[in-house]
Amino acid sequence: MKALIAGAGRLGTQIAQVLAAARNDVTLVDIDDDRIAELEGRVPARLMAGDACDPAFLERAGALTADLVIATTGHDEDNLVTSLLAKRHFAVPKVVARVNDTENTWLFDQRWGVDTAVPAATPLISLIEEATGATDTVALLRLSKAGVDAIETVITPQSRAAGHTLTGIALPAGTVVATVVRDGRPTVPAPEMRLRPGDELLVVSHAATEQEIRAAFQ
Template identity: 65%
Template sequence: MNVLIAGAGRLGAEVAQVLSASGNTVTVVDPDQMRLDALRGRFAARLVLGDASEAAVQARAEVAHAALVVAATGQDEDNLVISLIAKRRFGVSRVAARVNDDENAWLFDHHWGVDVAVPAATPLVSLIEEATGATDTVALMRLSSAGVGIVETTITEESSSAGLPLGDVELPGGTMVATVVRAGQPTAPRPDLILRPGDELLLVSHAAGEQEIHSAFQ
């Protein structure tokens, strides 16, 4: 999937790293050259200097080829304009925008081209799931320096592992379960823990890919 991220601050950088690690083609746009330089080499992404609230800059960043735009700047007015241009001018199918000030949340709707409004306090994984429409496995981040990937997968009614003890699931080599989140609470990943629909598992691996881990549980 082609993704354009407007804003190379903390949030934009984290989203870019996650989506790049998941195999997406990522473009990051920011008017601050120093911010872009700080991202260079951290992950695979095209870096474009410019203000994404300008149609010409979005055009130069080839936003028309993007399936997803994430407006992640620290200014609500910029995020709204970025969203509107991406949706109305270039026809981007899915636009997610960060809401920095809760009082402005009512503006972030389809009238401004926003499909997903993301409050600033939203956890990163939730932002990615909502923005991309993902509902099962989301690669959270890849710690390239250590060669370690962190992957989340959710057990559903249809999952082959539903109803099985965690210890009975054959994991790919070099992979371990870090925690199981059940009803919003982290649970120790004991071998005798029976997996239930709705359980969210966080796994760490230095060898297996996202699809291998997903297949083990689904």
């Protein structure tokens, strides 16, 4: 599947990581040049800086051949325009848009090209399942039917987990390391995998807090 994600904030970045880990062809775009530069080498997706509300840019980003467009910016007006262009101009089969302000929910329908409107508080796993229409693409990450949090953490030379295998790290209950991105390539980690500085982990949990998870690694 070819997925185009507009908005490289935390949500858009996490979606890109999960979809790429499931061997999808992912492009992540953002209007902020610095944000895209910051993500270079950290996200296993094609990265592009530009305005997703611009049809010419969307075409360069691959909208003509995209199977899925997800608009995840923090601005509802941008998400609506991106959705409308994706559906009406590029005939993208599946368009998902994030709703930041609940008062705007009524706008996010097929008149604006939105197939699925997702409230900002929707858990990552549920959002991806809504977007892909196939739960098997995220079966690895599914710990429960609701309330699953996805948290990123990066191993540094100072991290307590550096040099240790996953089996040697005491994780909070209900927590699993779903993906390790190493040298720009996501892998499903084996228990004996030894963590290195620069490794970026996507950890999912239905019980632990972000602080508890980061404390286990950092």
